[in-house]
Amino acid sequence: MNIDWSSIFNIIVVVNAIFAIITVFREKRDIAAIWAWLLVLVFLPVAGFIAYAFLGRKLPKNRLFKLHKHVQMQLDERLKEQRAQLGHSDKTPADEVVRRSRNAVDMFMTTDSAFLSRQNKVRILTNGNDLFHRVIEDIEAAQKSIHIEFYTFYNDRIGNEILDLLVKKAQQGVEVRVIYDSWGSMGTTRKFFQPLLDAGGRAFPFLNTRSVLLDFRINFRDHRKIIVIDGKIGYTGGFNIGDQYLGRKKKFGNWRDTHIRIIGSGVFGLQARFILDWNATSPRDQIDEDEVEAKYFPVTTTKGTVNMQIVSSGPDSDLQQIKMGYIKLITMATKYCWIQSPYLIPDDSVMDALRIAAMSGVDVRIMVPNMPDHPFVYRATQYYARQLSEQGVKIYYYNNGFIHAKTMVIDDEISSVGSANLDYRSFKLNFEINAFIYDQKFSQDMRQIFINDMTVSNLQTAEMFEKQSLWLKFKQTFSRLLSPIL
Structure with a gap:
């Protein structure tokens, strides 16, 4: 008996696609995550569903x-x-x-009952x-x-x-x-x-x-x-x-x-x-x-x-309170906005806020590690660093070991220190906590720490990014496609 392997293969592809669609659409997700998971499940039939078991399932209500x-x-x-x-x-x-920052204070009181x-x-x-x-x-x-x-x-x-x-x-x-x-x-x-x-x-x-x-x-x-x-x-x-x-x-x-x-x-x-x-x-x-x-x-x-608000966020809320806080600080900045994060995988709303600030003349600087701890995350970070650099954001690669700080400081006035990275995972998938601090002296100290870190970091110029190999750029772009689920 001759086995029609072509037909069997086509059936497997169709069945896999159907299961992929059912799996992804049976739970509420944003459009970026939907397309990312469809890409993984359709093109990696077995490995994709294994990855979904680890990365894709929602926590029971x-x-x-x-x-x-x-x-x-x-x-x-x-x-x-x-x-x-x-x-x-x-x-x-x-x-x-x-x-001067009353709108930010009120926002945290409204979204997270965060008292001042x-x-x-x-x-x-x-x-x-x-x-x-x-x-x-x-x-x-x-x-x-x-x-x-x-x-x-x-x-x-x-x-x-x-x-x-x-x-x-x-x-x-x-x-x-x-x-x-x-x-x-x-x-x-x-x-x-x-x-x-x-x-x-x-x-x-x-x-x-x-x-x-x-x-x-x-x-x-x-x-x-x-x-x-x-x-x-x-x-x-x-x-x-x-x-x-x-x-x-x-x-x-x-x-x-x-x-x-x-x-x-x-x-x-x-x-x-x-x-x-x-x-x-x-x-x-x-x-x-x-x-x-x-x-x-x-x-x-x-x-x-020092005045402060403690703000927490997580998948128990759709408000993404800490992400909203980051966006609020970025858009409030009139002089500078300096950020440190081990992972730079922002969603479109944060990307737009960073672009608008940089194009408005705000000195936007982001410091990330110059070494990986997760390969796909590292390559996706490089992709977004390259994109933001093209739009006026100054990107620094930290060379003295691994920088894991999650901080933001604007205009010598407001700072954030906490557990939330500048990435999808911290915004939507993990339970996080940050302190948003309203104090000039504290913010000046945070600014000086950033300046000290710049002495062991390299500013990445447009020429440096342009000289990257096609293979490296491919890995960055491919990793970026998976960014909503990394």
């Missing part, structure tokens, strides 16, 4: 709904009370920045050794509670050092709670945290996804980085817990990142986010709403100079 269900109303009321207690009689330079916190003390930390030295000191001094939430909590030297300290504090009666992402902390299991559990502490993977084998989604990860100690000291930014963030991995070498240490009511925004995430993650071990005000939001008497 009942999992997302829990993020809004438990204590948000209670927290909103507590935060309003705390804000009223701060008083508004003092007028500082930061208050003047807020007055005044009179904070904020320290910028750009070196892993300095950061963990301060974190360890603050944890050792904790008296009531330690709340930690990270995308990556590795089972390595610094991971074990932090864990041992948490065990010690739990044995002393301090409440210790840890949220980690099972994908970002791959290799770190419940067994690693067992000493903490035995000491009375608590640790759970975000949304209780205990195994990357059973929940093999690369999307919808907890990319936030939060530490809150006694409700009084908070940390957020780009660093995770792992040896590579201390420059101990040969692959990356020097690790350049940006984190901030907050003292004041700005910590309340981090605490509120942690409590919401904890109660969504651990349904049988809820933080008691009756204890929220007294235990986790102590009245602050800090008299600093």
Whole structure:
């Protein structure tokens, strides 16, 4: 019997195309993601569906709904009370920045209920050794509670050092709670945290996804980085817990990142986010709403100079709050807008904002790494860097190791420091948190850090991009086609 392989092949192609269409259109997506997934599923019949299992599936609605269900109303009321207690009689330079930026402040209040916190003390930390030295000191001094939430909590030297300290504090009666992402902390299991559990502490993977084998989604990860100690000291930014963030991995070498240490009511925004995430993650071990005000939001008497809003975003909302914040800052800039991000894969709205700013005479500069950690992401970053360079944006490649900072500063007035990259994944697919800071001195310090980084970076000229090989440009263009799903 002769087998008509041609007919069989045609049938497979048709069936694959039908399944591809059904798979992509059965869930709500933007048009860019639809075309990207159709491209992958149609032209890579088997590999494409495997990739979809990791990258394409949506998080079940009942999992997302829990993020809004438990204590948000209670927290909103507590935060309003705390804000009223701060008083508004003092007028500082930061208050003047807020007055000029009132539209941005109002936008975050509307989209994320992000209250404006005044009179904070904020320290910028750009070196892993300095950061963990301060974190360890603050944890050792904790008296009531330690709340930690990270995308990556590795089972390595610094991971074990932090864990041992948490065990010690739990044995002393301090409440210790840890949220980690099972994908970002791959290799770190419940067994690693067992000493903490035995000491009375608590640790759970975000949304209780205990195994990357059973929940093999690369999307919808907890990319936030939060530490809150006694409700009084908070940390957020780009660093995770792992040896590579201390420059101990040969692959990356020097690790350049940006984190901030907050003292004041700005910590309340981090605490509120942690409590919401904890109660969504651990349904049988809820933080008691009756204890929220007294235990986790102590009245602050800090008299600093920095005003800020803590803004979170994620796939539980269609508003893309942090992306909206980035766009707002870019469009507000009249003198300069300087950005650092390890990944540069903006969507059309951010691309347009950057183009408009550059074409309006604003000094737009973007600094990205000159080394890859993910090949497709790196090539897509190069593609967008080339496109933006052609339209007047100054692109810098950082050469002193790997830059992982996620920062933006405009006009010596407003800055953003947090976990969100300038890419699709941070805008739509991951859970993120950023501090938007209204203060001239802080912004000037951020500007100086950028200037210092430029001394170990190369400005990419149009001639440099033009000299790239056709093969390199092809890889960049191909990777760009996949950018909505990277």
